[in-house]
Amino acid sequence: MVEINTENYVAEAHKAIANPVLQRALADVQDRFHKATAAAYHTLPEGPALRFKAHQIRMQAIANLDILLETLAANVRYNGGHVFFAEDGKTARDYCLAVARRHRVKLVVKGKSMVTEEIGLNQALADGWIEVAETDLGEYIIQLAGERPFHIIGPAIHKTRNEVGQLFAEKLGIPFTHDPPTLAQAARKILRAKFLQADMGISGCNLACAETGHITTVSNEGNIRLATTLPRVHVAFMGMERIAARLEDHDVLLRLLCRGATAQKLATYISYIGGPRASDQTDGPDEFHLIILDNGRRRILADPEFREILGCIRCAACLNVCPVYGQIGGHAYGFPYSGPVGAVVTPLLVGINRAQHLCLGETLCGACQEACPVDIDIPRMLLALRAKLADGDPLWKVKRANPMEKAIFQIWSGLIRNRRIYELSLRLAAVGQKCLPQRNGMLRRLPPPLHGWTRSRDIKPLAAETFIQRWKKKRRVRGIHP
Amino acid sequence: MSEEFIRKVRWALGRPLHARRCEPNLRSRQGAGKSPSILERIQNRCDGERQGLLDKFREAAHPLGLKVYPHRDTEAVAAAIGALVRTKVPEWGQAKSVAAWRHPLIESLRLTEALAAQNVPVYFPEGPMGAPSACRFAKVDRQRWRERIFQSYIGITSADFGLAETATLVLRNRAGQARSVAIVPAIHVAVLEVSQLIADLQELYALLYSEAAHPREAVTNGMTLITGVSTTRDIGAVPVRPAHGPREVYVYVITGPHPKQGPS
Numbered sequence: 001m002v003e004i005n006t007e008n009y010v011a012e013a014h015k016a017i018a019n020p021v022l023q024r025a026l027a028d029v030q031d032r033f034h035k036a037t038a039a040a041y042h043t044l045p046e047g048p049a050l051r052f053k054a055h056q057i058r059m060q061a062i063a064n065l066d067i068l069l070e071t072l073a074a075n076v077r078y079n080g081g082h083v084f085f086a087e088d089g090k091t092a093r094d095y096c097l098a099v100a101r102r103h104r105v106k107l108v109v110k111g112k113s114m115v116t117e118e119i120g121l122n123q124a125l126a127d128g129w130i131e132v133a134e135t136d137l138g139e140y141i142i143q144l145a146g147e148r149p150f151h152i153i154g155p156a157i158h159k160t161r162n163e164v165g166q167l168f169a170e171k172l173g174i175p176f177t178h179d180p181p182t183l184a185q186a187a188r189k190i191l192r193a194k195f196l197q198a199d200m201g202i203s204g205c206n207l208a209c210a211e212t213g214h215i216t217t218v219s220n221e222g223n224i225r226l227a228t229t230l231p232r233v234h235v236a237f238m239g240m241e242r243i244a245a246r247l248e249d250h251d252v253l254l255r256l257l258c259r260g261a262t263a264q265k266l267a268t269y270i271s272y273i274g275g276p277r278a279s280d281q282t283d284g285p286d287e288f289h290l291i292i293l294d295n296g297r298r299r300i301l302a303d304p305e306f307r308e309i310l311g312c313i314r315c316a317a318c319l320n321v322c323p324v325y326g327q328i329g330g331h332a333y334g335f336p337y338s339g340p341v342g343a344v345v346t347p348l349l350v351g352i353n354r355a356q357h358l359c360l361g362e363t364l365c366g367a368c369q370e371a372c373p374v375d376i377d378i379p380r381m382l383l384a385l386r387a388k389l390a391d392g393d394p395l396w397k398v399k400r401a402n403p404m405e406k407a408i409f410q411i412w413s414g415l416i417r418n419r420r421i422y423e424l425s426l427r428l429a430a431v432g433q434k435c436l437p438q439r440n441g442m443l444r445r446l447p448p449p450l451h452g453w454t455r456s457r458d459i460k461p462l463a464a465e466t467f468i469q470r471w472k473k474k475r476r477v478r479g480i481h482p
Numbered sequence: 483m484s485e486e487f488i489r490k491v492r493w494a495l496g497r498p499l500h501a502r503r504c505e506p507n508l509r510s511r512q513g514a515g516k517s518p519s520i521l522e523r524i525q526n527r528c529d530g531e532r533q534g535l536l537d538k539f540r541e542a543a544h545p546l547g548l549k550v551y552p553h554r555d556t557e558a559v560a561a562a563i564g565a566l567v568r569t570k571v572p573e574w575g576q577a578k579s580v581a582a583w584r585h586p587l588i589e590s591l592r593l594t595e596a597l598a599a600q601n602v603p604v605y606f607p608e609g610p611m612g613a614p615s616a617c618r619f620a621k622v623d624r625q626r627w628r629e630r631i632f633q634s635y636i637g638i639t640s641a642d643f644g645l646a647e648t649a650t651l652v653l654r655n656r657a658g659q660a661r662s663v664a665i666v667p668a669i670h671v672a673v674l675e676v677s678q679l680i681a682d683l684q685e686l687y688a689l690l691y692s693e694a695a696h697p698r699e700a701v702t703n704g705m706t707l708i709t710g711v712s713t714t715r716d717i718g719a720v721p722v723r724p725a726h727g728p729r730e731v732y733v734y735v736i737t738g739p740h741p742k743q744g745p746s
């Protein structure tokens with residue numbers, strides 16, 4: 001099982017903010033990608049408006065998901081692959097383990113895949129006495145460090161080269177260096193041996209295509225190609241929503257994905273995989289298994305309010321522009337999906353109450369939607385989640401997050417609708433505030449339960465006269481009568 | 483199991499579970515009408531336009547660290563490969579060996595002879611070409627191939643197409659065209675003719691569909707797009723080449739003896 005730490009959001013966020021090294025790394029990533037991604041959309045022959053078309057393509061695919069998944073499965077099977085539909089993480093893990101056992105697998109080489117993080121696959125394999133080598137360099141680093149991904153596409157961006165150097169010296173027994181090429185070469189050498197030995201390769205799937213019956217993997221390092229070419233068995237995991245109908249749709253989405261993720265026109269390696277090695281082919285796996293995972297996605301699909309988030313292609317562009325992610329980083333989100341997309345997806349997958357801080361923590365500034373290659377309206381869905389938290393929702397089993405808040409607003413609503421009581425309380429407050437500490441004409445501290453407001457700022461006191469009183473007075477002075 | 487899964491997805495979509503579903507007409511929207519004109523455009527390209535694509539390919543390749551060299555004919559390419567083998571040293575171990583595709587263009591380079599003088603063996607995937615039923619690979623053959631490919635420091639392939647817009651090589655899995663040749667050796671050399679250059683993904687997809695009897699045969703069991711050299715930014719965000727793939731990629735484009743200038 002994957003660990004869910006969404007409850008620690010606030011504490012972890014504070015920790016990240018207090019860590020200057022992390023702050024520098026975050027600023028650097030956001031600085032680099034923010035402008036580059038926006039510029040990359042402008043290099044599209046169709047112009048940045050292609051994002052809107054991509055949105056349509058995604059939504060159409062989601063609306064026809066049943067047909068597309070059926071077509072994909074039939075076509076993969078036609079090409080000799082196996083397709084397994086997994087209801088939840090456990091079924092998917094068990095299936096993968098069973099395949100591994102059948103082939104007496106001892107070593108697995110793995111490409112980066114967020115879905116496998118979501119279901120905690122590595123732990124399950126380790127519990128089954130199977131060694132797992134993450135081969136994406138970033139994933140390899142965090143696997144050595146025993147951490148979870150900090151960023152959807154750059155899992156180790158929070159580690160400085162010194163930290164990586166120390167980690168490699170400690171875990172791999174190589175002399176300390178902070179020179180990235182030397183460190184990368186050390187990992188290249190070690191992982192090359194693993195690629196040669198491994199009996200099973202595991203990958204994710206960036207985007208499947210129903211009509212042709214293939215999955216696509218995208219990488220810059222080449223690790224996924226090695227992991228899906230050399231071992232005897234290839235198991236690919238895909239979230240059930242990651243599918244396009246035709247190659248034409250694929251074209252648009254892939255180009256946008258690469259731009260959104262790393263501001264490249266195309267990533268270095270894009271592999272289209274539709275089945276195992278044919279009998280006359282020298283290399284490639286003998287068996288190809290595609291695991292299509294639900295794990296809570298169906299519930300999202302059934303709710304028109306949140307269905308849109310299934311259009312996400314996990315490019316991480318929204319992380320790179322988010323002012324909140326830019327301060328607190330990925331670990332605070334307590335689940336593999338971080339940033340704005342995590343703030344919507346995680347509550348929907350693990351429970352809205354359980355992950356309430358994630359959607360409450362975002363600022364609703366809208367930068368994520370502008371950066372998103374498929375124009376997903378994340379702010380709208382954040383608001384919808386908050387509304388559920390405010391009022392509760394039996395459908396999603398959401399309990400009112402703060403009954404006190406509701407009561408206060410109800411009192412407030414009664415108060416402002418009754419002129420006499422409203423004025424009376426204003427007068428009382430105007431008298432009462434005189435007992436509060438003041439400086440330079442500002443109130444320094446409010447009493448509980450309002451004290452949070454003045455924790456880091458002062459507030460203006462209530463004016464001696466209300467607006468209406470002043471208005472009346474002015475008109476009287478000018479001799480105008482109501 | 484899968485039917486149950488699909489049934490639940492259908493329920494989530496709010497569709498009647500037992501209503502007759504029409505077969506998805508996936509081809510019907512935008513793309514379908516456009517393909518013939520794309521194909522015509524590709525077929526009617528004159529030499530001048532092809533040269534334009536080559537220029538574009540080279541321009542796009544430059545920032546990616548991809549080295550593109552036009553050559554007049556296969557002899558010139560064979561000579562270039564000979565020079566490469568002479569000057570480059572293996573990344574792992576001492577002995578030099580080369581792996582190559584069994585492919586008409588690559589075989590016309592006569593690499594075994596070209597490299598014999600340097601005493602460098604050239605390994606081809608075993609089995610006769612073009613007769614799939616005759617060449618089912620035994621486990622031992624495949625094991626031997628694995629060892630050879632790991633020994634080889636240069637891998638020589640052709641490519642199905644080159645995409646000019648992004649300097650992308652398109653390689654499809656076929657008998658004799660082992661995919662490991664383009665990813666395991668430290669240096670990848672791709673040889674293609676200028677006529678194999680096309681503009682972009684859109685043209686590629688149109689061609690794939692036009693060649694296939696059924697859409698599911700368009701990609702078959704595998705195709706790889708290679709755009710540049712294996713790269714990582716995972717250590718301190720510093721770009722490093724290579725990560726796991728080839729450290730150098732050379733593209734030799736055979737332009738033919740007299741590239742004519744077509745009408746602009």
Ligand code: SF4
Pocket residue numbers: 260311312313314315316317318319341368371372373374375376378
């Ligand atoms: S929501 Fe949009 S920007 Fe964020 S990861 Fe998904 S596709 Fe990318």
